Amino acid sequence: MKKTKLITTITMVFAMLTALNVQAQDFPKLDASPMDAAAFPSSYKESNKLIKIIYSRPQLKDRDINKLAPAGKVWRTGANEADQLTLYTDMKLGDTTIKAGTYTFYTIPGEDEWTAIVNTDLNTWGSYFYDESKDVARIKIPVTTSDDSVEALGIMFTASDNGVDMHIGWGKKRITVPFTKA
Known part of the structure; x- marks a missing residue:
């Protein structure tokens, strides 16, 4: 009887260890375009933020930026999910006031200018389901070119005279999206 209990216990322990080992191998591979976030103020010590964006950072990897972000077509401004923009206070984009929210x-993208769009849809994959009727604000932004190339798409914020500028850089292209206090 004791031998049967011992064998049953050993079998159960072996089965549990095997099950744990199998489950540990089910993790997905790391994303090739990792998720990142930028906020203003950018200091981790400052909890009173004005604006934050969560986005994925595609890399050029010797590819043409114009094929990855085609001119004249709505783009998620990164990879994977569309960017999530949170305003912690009412802000303006151009002449349009945008209420605090996500x-x-x-x-x-365009050759000489890009259009920046704030839209009410949330949790969307890419721009495949973009719905223009849900736009809250749009503004055209001039494109500048840098001598330095940025391999992975980057977004950062800086203070402006009356708000915050969102800087987007990828390859040699640069745009600055001006958000002003409402």
Whole structure:
């Protein structure tokens, strides 16, 4: 009887260890375009933020930026999910006031200018389901070119005279999206 109990216990322990080992191998691979976030103020010590964006950082990897972000087409401004933009206070984009809240941020790339778009859709994959009727604000932004190339798409914020500028850089292209206090 004791031998049967011992064998049963050993079998159960072996089965549990095997099950744990199998489950540990089910993790997905790391994303090739990792998720990142930028906020203003950028200091981790400052909890009173004005604006934050969560986005994925695609890399050029010797590819043409114009094929990855085609001119004239709505783009998620990164990879994977569309960017999630949170305003912690009412802000203006151009002449349009945007209420504090969470939105999706898109762009339409162009040769000389890009269009920045704030949209009410949330949790969308890419820009495949973009719905223009849900736009809250749009503004055209001039494109500048840098001598330095940025391999992975980057977004950062800086203070401006009356708000915050969102800087987007990828390859040699640079745009600055001006958010002003409402």
